[in-house]
Amino acid sequence: MRDPQRPICKIGDLGLSMVKQGTMVSGGSRGTMSWMAPELLSGKSHMVTEKVxxxxxxxxxxxLLTGDEPYPGMDRASVKGGIVNNTLRPTVPTWCDPEWKSLMESCWSADPHERPSFTEISQKLRAMAAAIKVK
Structure with a gap:
C-alpha cells in the first residue's frame, strides 16, 4: 500500500477460471450461483453493476467469517430459487459481531438500491478496525 490511509481494494472473480459446479454459463449469464445477485439470477438484469x-x-x-462455502449440499434449483425469492442467504453464526453482521446482511439486500456502495463498505470496515485497535 502506497498510502496506508487510503488502501486500494481490488475485487476479482476467479470463479470462472476453472470449471466449478454451480457456474452458470448459459444465456449469456456467467457466474457462480451462490455468489450471484438475485437480479442476475432472475434475469431481471444482465448488467454487472457495483451493486451486483x-x-x-x-x-x-x-x-471469511465462517471458512465455509454457502449452501453446501443444496441443489442448484433450490439455491437459485431461494436467492431470487429472498428466502435464502447464508446462515450467520450467533457469535458474529453485530456490526459485521449488519454490514454483511445489507450487502445481501434483495433490492440493489438498498445495498451500500464500496465507499460506504470501506468506511464501515475502517471504523470496525479502528474500534478493535482501541480495545
Missing amino acids: DVYSFGVVMWE
Whole structure:
C-alpha cells in the first residue's frame, strides 16, 4: 500500500477460471450461483453493476467469517430459487459481531438500491478496525 490511509481494494472473480459446479454459463449469464445477485439470477438484469459486486462481496464476507462455502449440499434449483425469492442467504453464526453482521446482511439486500456502495463498505470496515485497535 502506497498510502496506508487510503488502501486500494481490488475485487476479482476467479470463479470462472476453472470449471466449478454451480457456474452458470448459459444465456449469456456467467457466474457462480451462490455468489450471484438475485437480479442476475432472475434475469431481471444482465448488467454487472457495483451493486451486483456488493452482493457477491457480502457472501465473501460470510466466507471469511465462517471458512465455509454457502449452501453446501443444496441443489442448484433450490439455491437459485431461494436467492431470487429472498428466502435464502447464508446462515450467520450467533457469535458474529453485530456490526459485521449488519454490514454483511445489507450487502445481501434483495433490492440493489438498498445495498451500500464500496465507499460506504470501506468506511464501515475502517471504523470496525479502528474500534478493535482501541480495545
